[in-house]
Amino acid sequence: MQTRQDTDDYRRIFLQDVPLIDVRAPIEFQQGAFPTAINLPLMNDNERQAVGTCYKQHGQQAAIALGHRLVNGSLREQRTQAWIAECARQPQGYIYCFRGGLRSQLVQQWLREAGVDYPRVSGGYKALRTFLLETLESCAALPMVIVGGNTGSGKTLLINELMAGIDLEGVARHRGSSFGRTLVEQHTQIDFENHLAVRMLKKQHAGCRHWVLEDESRIIGSNNLPLALFNGMQQAPLVVIDDPFEVRLARLQAEYIEQMRLAFEHAYGEQEGWQKYAEYLHHGLFAIRRRLGLERFQQLTQWLDQALRLQRTQGNSDAHQQWLVPLLQHYYDPMYRYQLEKKTQRMIFRGNYAEVREFLMTYSQNSGE
Structure with missing residues (x-):
C-alpha cells in the first residue's frame, strides 16, 4: 500500500470533510475543534498540565522524558489501540496536535511501531484554525x-x-x-x-x-x-x-x-x-x-x-x-x-x-x- 504523505492542504480537508484525529488534551478539544474531528488524546488534562509545568521549569527534554514516563506500559498500549481502531475506521484521515509538532509526531511513531502508517496535518490545529479565520475574513468581504x-x-x-x-x-x-x-x-x-x-x-x-x-x-x-x-x-x-x-x-x-x-x-x-x-x-x-x-x-x-x-x-x-x-x-x-x-x-x-x-x-x- 502506498504511504500517504503529511498534508498542508487545509482547503481540501474542510471541503471534503476529511476525518481528523485530534490528539490534544480533552480541555483543548472542548475549547475548540473542527466539525470532522474526534478527540483521542495522547495525554489527559492532568498529564498535559504536569508536562507543561515541567517544560517551563526544566526545558523541553525533561518535559518529553516526563511525558514518556506518564504515558507508558498498559496506558500507552490502551491509547495506541484506540488510535489503531480509529485509523482503520477512517483510512483517509489525518492526525493533528496543536502545532503539528511533538505530540502528533509521537503518535505517528507509535502507530508505525504497531505497523500502521498514518499521516498528520502539518502545522496542526493552529494552521487549520488560521486557515478558517482567513476564510471568514475573505468571505466577509x-x-x-x-x-x-x-x-x-x-x-x-x-x-x-x-x-x-x-x-x-x-x-x-x-x-x-x-x-x-x-x-x-x-x-x-x-x-x-x-x-x-x-x-x-x-x-x-x-x-x-x-x-x-x-x-x-x-x-x-x-x-x-x-x-x-x-x-x-x-x-x-x-x-x-x-x-x-x-x-x-x-x-x-x-x-x-x-x-x-x-x-x-x-x-x-x-x-x-x-x-x-x-x-x-x-x-x-x-x-x-x-x-x-x-x-x-x-x-x-x-x-x-x-x-x-x-x-x-x-x-x-x-x-x-x-x-x-x-x-x-x-x-x-x-x-x-x-x-x-x-x-x-x-x-x-x-x-x-x-x-x-x-x-x-x-x-x-x-x-x-
Missing part, C-alpha cells in the same frame, strides 16, 4: 444582502431556500430571540466560527459570489458573529418580508409551540418532555420581563399557564394565541419597527414572502450565480 422582517416572517425559512443563503441561527443553534434556544447545546465561540467558516467555504466553492443573511444582532444566544461579517451586514442592502399578521402568527404557533412540544417530548419522553417544554416557554417570557413591564409580564404568564393547561388536556394549541398576539403587538413588532426605521436608506425591496423570494432569486441570477 463578498457582497451580501440582508433579509429583514417582523418576528414570524419566515426569514430563516427563506434563507435556507436560497443557494447563497447562510443560516447564521442554524450554525449558532439558536434562533436569536428570548425563545430562541433549541434542544441542542450551542457551540463554543471557536467551534461556532469554525462551523461557519466551513459552511461559507463550501458555498463559495459551489459558486456563491455573494451572501443572503438574516438581519441579526451581533450576538446570537451565546455566540458572537465575526466582527468583519457583522460590520459588512450593517452596510449591506436590505430586503424586508411583510407578511400578514395572521400568517406570521400561524408560523410562530407552529414553530415555537407545536414543533417545540414535539421536540421536547421526543427528546425526553412525554412526561419530562412536557415539563421541559413548559419551562422553555416560561423562561422565554421571564427573560424579557423587565422590557414587558411587571404588570404585562404577569398577565401574559397567566395566559400562558391557561394555554398550557388547555393544550395538555385537549391537545389544542390555539389558546396560546391569547399571549402570543399581545406579545407581538406590544413588544416584538414595535421593537422591530423602531430598528427598521434606522435602516430605511438601505432598503431595496419590500414585499410578502413569495415576492421577496422571487426578488432574491432574480438577485442571485443577476449576481452571476
Whole structure:
C-alpha cells in the first residue's frame, strides 16, 4: 500500500470533510475543534498540565522524558489501540496536535511501531484554525444582502431556500430571540466560527459570489458573529418580508409551540418532555420581563399557564394565541419597527414572502450565480 504523505492542504480537508484525529488534551478539544474531528488524546488534562509545568521549569527534554514516563506500559498500549481502531475506521484521515509538532509526531511513531502508517496535518490545529479565520475574513468581504422582517416572517425559512443563503441561527443553534434556544447545546465561540467558516467555504466553492443573511444582532444566544461579517451586514442592502399578521402568527404557533412540544417530548419522553417544554416557554417570557413591564409580564404568564393547561388536556394549541398576539403587538413588532426605521436608506425591496423570494432569486441570477 502506498504511504500517504503529511498534508498542508487545509482547503481540501474542510471541503471534503476529511476525518481528523485530534490528539490534544480533552480541555483543548472542548475549547475548540473542527466539525470532522474526534478527540483521542495522547495525554489527559492532568498529564498535559504536569508536562507543561515541567517544560517551563526544566526545558523541553525533561518535559518529553516526563511525558514518556506518564504515558507508558498498559496506558500507552490502551491509547495506541484506540488510535489503531480509529485509523482503520477512517483510512483517509489525518492526525493533528496543536502545532503539528511533538505530540502528533509521537503518535505517528507509535502507530508505525504497531505497523500502521498514518499521516498528520502539518502545522496542526493552529494552521487549520488560521486557515478558517482567513476564510471568514475573505468571505466577509463578498457582497451580501440582508433579509429583514417582523418576528414570524419566515426569514430563516427563506434563507435556507436560497443557494447563497447562510443560516447564521442554524450554525449558532439558536434562533436569536428570548425563545430562541433549541434542544441542542450551542457551540463554543471557536467551534461556532469554525462551523461557519466551513459552511461559507463550501458555498463559495459551489459558486456563491455573494451572501443572503438574516438581519441579526451581533450576538446570537451565546455566540458572537465575526466582527468583519457583522460590520459588512450593517452596510449591506436590505430586503424586508411583510407578511400578514395572521400568517406570521400561524408560523410562530407552529414553530415555537407545536414543533417545540414535539421536540421536547421526543427528546425526553412525554412526561419530562412536557415539563421541559413548559419551562422553555416560561423562561422565554421571564427573560424579557423587565422590557414587558411587571404588570404585562404577569398577565401574559397567566395566559400562558391557561394555554398550557388547555393544550395538555385537549391537545389544542390555539389558546396560546391569547399571549402570543399581545406579545407581538406590544413588544416584538414595535421593537422591530423602531430598528427598521434606522435602516430605511438601505432598503431595496419590500414585499410578502413569495415576492421577496422571487426578488432574491432574480438577485442571485443577476449576481452571476
